[in-house]
Amino acid sequence: MSALTDSDLFQKLGLKHPLIVAPMAGGPSSVDLVAAASAAGALGAMGGAYSNAAAIETFAAQVRQRTDKPFSINLFIPHSIPEVAADRVERAIEATAGYRQELELPSPELSPPYEEDFGPQFEAVLRLKPACFSFVFGLLSADHVREAKKAGIPLIGTATTLEEARALEDSGVDAVTLQGFETGGHRGIFGAKAADPEIGIRDLLAQCAGTIRVPLIAAGGLMTAEDIRAALKAGARAVQMGTAFLACTEAGTSAPYRKKLLETSERRTRTTRAFSGRFARGIENRFMDEMDRKPEGILPFPAQNKFTRDMRGASTAQGSPDFLSLWSGTGKGKLWQGKAADLIERLFA
Template sequence: MTPPDFTAFRSTPITELLGIDAPVVLGPFGGVSSVQLTAAVSDGGGLGSYGLYGYDGGAIRRTAADLREATGRPFALNLWIPTGDEAEAVDQADFDRFTGPLKPYFEELGIPLPEMPARYLPDYGEQVEATLEASPAVVSFVFGVPAPQVVEDAHRRGIKVLGTATTVEEAVALEAGGVDAVVASGMESGGHRVSFLRPADESLVGTFALVPQVADAVRIPVIAAGGIADRRGVAAAFALGAEAVQVGTAFLATRESAAVPAYRSLLFSPSAGRTVLTRALSGRLARGIPNRVTTDLADARSIAPFPIQNWLTGRFRPEAAARGNTGLMSLWAGQAAPLIRHDTAADVLAELLAGVG
């Protein structure tokens, strides 16, 4: 493909705000972010993003250093805000009860059942401190409004702050909280539904209903996410009031992604034409391609709450991925996956930017 002419995009509010050339943001992936893909999107003129779910302070600092070595362009680091409903303290009996339904998967892969950990997630305060110390160009948040002190500290360091909304009310709350731009994430998006004012099941608004309502409700720039994989989705998002797009699944399918080959191949297959909303793999509602785990654990009573379920399945998912066993992996994907045509970040960027008029 012919490389895009970035001179056409340099003067938009969102590109000036974020210090980028093109109004395309890489969706941050929890667990499958890669330095290579983040750098490729940033080097291509967009904003590469890296998901820090599960990273402690040391891992965050190392990741930021690796990103700086890989690209001299702006990039974003992404954090999950605690919602307050995380299940952290359970007794051994409950832990054993939650582990029971997963036992066949551990046995199939030849992995011993895990012992109950001291904690399931790193300390959020430690994550924030390390992220702000790393001073990325942008820090983005999901599952809530960052605390005023966090926003103030970020701005004092020259870091722009993005928040993510699944409803108009969430977008308004984020603007009131001082974020610089809001990602309007429609229900078509792959991965976790990041709702925080109402349950995710009650916040399932489609991207192209959500974007114009958010654009009307807030004064800060709006970034459209969900159901966008080619130039047509980009053009539609801009027509509805977005100033940039955030794209995940189309980039997840590229060679630069950390997704294993079996996962990437599935994204190009007819199987990607059907996605489901499930709590089976993490305990929180997320959209992905259905597989053995989502089918086996369709009964919500057998699923541990977040983050316990995510931690438990995270003990066998890496081994399943290493073996190409897609039946036992997280296969997050958005509803636009059947529109994917390209397997390099540069080609995905070129396709998306063809929709910016």
């Protein structure tokens, strides 16, 4: 199964700019942001991981009402984890009892499934035929790769190391997003429990450029036109930017999250397993600080993600950033608060 050549994929996408406005599941990648990014000549990307098949279809239909330009859909590769043992859930409940009291939430019950069913999600993608399908957290199964190819949907996998990029290339993807340690949100490391390789985007690009034959998309801490130029010069065919777009008018970023992002241009971020059980980078806050000191109270991914959802929801509703996952990359500077199209124009002026 040969991958499309470099120019084929990006020519096929017909992008005016070599930019993917990052898929950001959980709210920020709103219909308006995806449509605005695509209409402005970048590739808008739906973060569909937390949506069921029907919601993915509705979202895509709404994007298509706003623009006829290409956009992508992004999902999480599923995790096959057994039901979490009752004593671990007990410890997690204990570790968070005070927070739930503060947020006036009842004691939680946790049972599988811990994540959306990937099969129906993927079926929806096949029906929708987006301009491409991107994924994170591992390899797409050979059957799914075959089905996507049959439907004519190009594939983009996510790698945090050269070895992961090689495995993706061997599996038949058409491009690889290289996710540097600077990246906001979940780290795409294949193994949910693995240590973080902590490779920055410059080093990762240097290792992969010339070795990986499919086009490389650079992600992590990229904020400016200069950052884009440097990544393209270092061998990336395109860039993927998330944090830079989080405060755009169209982004579905919640009010307390937005406020925190804009509080200072020197956002202090680090990676934590506290919110989901998987490493993810966000602005430091109380939940992260306190939970990182009691790791025995953190469940494995994706159970922890489901377990903390009520607290994150209540925190948002109460306008507090204390219990929210404030995903953000290491990139500094004041975030753009205007339209996404104007930011894209500035980035490629």
